[in-house]
Amino acid sequence: MYPSPSSVSSVVTALRSAGCVFAEDEADLLISAARDPHELAAMVERRIAGLPLEHVLGWAEFCGVRVAVDPGVFVPRRRSEFLVGRAIALAPPRPVVVDLCCGSGALGAAVLRAVGAGELHAADIESAAVRCALRNVGPVGGRVHQGDLYDPLPAGLAGRVDVLIANAPYVPTGEIGLLPPEARDFEPLVALDGGPDGLGIQRRVTARAGRWLAPGGSLLIETSERQAPSTVAAFTRHGLQAEVAVCEDLDATVVIGKRPAHAAGADGSLAR
Known part of the structure; x- marks a missing residue:
């Protein structure tokens, strides 16, 4: 069964150590998006390196809809x-x-x-x-x-x-x-x-x-x-x-x- 509780905890810990304020929420999103443990590890690594969460996921929620957001593209703000x-x-x-x-x-x-x-x-x-x-x-x-x-x-x-x-x-x-x-x-x-x-x-x-x-x-x-x-x-x-x-x-x-x-x-x- 994927992911295990320990892997969830390790993702949260890694994100929090990198300064992510909403580490638990981000971990849930990354885990839901990853297709396997290897992809999850790569996504966490990119987020820890500072890449915006939306660029890692490939989408942002805006006006109640998920919109595509590619790396190198301005992330739409909620404001x-x-x-x-x-x-x-x-x-x-x-x-x-x-x-x-x-x-x-x-x-x-x-x-x-x-x-x-x-x-x-x-x-x-x-x-x-x-x-x-x-x-x-x-x-x-x-x-x-x-x-x-x-x-x-x-x-x-x-x-x-x-x-x-x-x-x-x-x-x-x-x-x-x-x-x-x-x-x-x-x-x-x-x-x-x-x-x-x-x-x-x-x-x-x-x-x-x-x-x-x-x-x-x-x-x-x-x-x-x-x-x-x-x-x-x-x-x-x-x-x-x-x-x-x-x-x-x-x-x-x-x-x-x-x-x-x-x-x-x-x-x-x-x-x-």
Whole structure:
């Protein structure tokens, strides 16, 4: 019978010695995933070496669903479920949804899964992320594009996007070293580093959002509470009606910008 109580205990001990706070829970997951003792030993070894648990398992739980997460791909955080919830609430029937900096594609897939029907496009600059996102976005009927932000999106999406979500990197460059080793050593730097003040990618997303959003469409960006005022200012500067949404339970902050329903071509940031 596999595994024996002694092997369970040894896995817990090994994980706890490596600093895993939830060693018992992680041991249960690893034991359930391993097909034999040799695979279990290899998985435990990778976890002890610091690899994120989600990379070891090959999946993360997000919005109640297991989503594929490959090594070298940003692990979706539970706090991002708040952004997904707000996006779902703002989505009209059969929305056009775009997920920028999509990573695994977990956020966009969760939105489309919840609304039931619509059009989903996810984009990321990293090849590993695009390959992973295909496994999560494909089953809900979405498409994945590789390139820098809006560049790879089909031109026909311009002015049609109802919900634009972006979990863009927002950690200031100087604070990358303060992140947990799991993140800074095993997740792609491009998914973490937001530039000197953490807002460089956010500004680029915001500056071009007006061209892609449908009248009345919404841009949602995850940020920190400290950075939110600057993000709001960028939204306002580019003609979006901005508000800040906060979830204390998840330690989540999302800035939401709506393109005015009457927007026309007068402001180049809204239509061109």
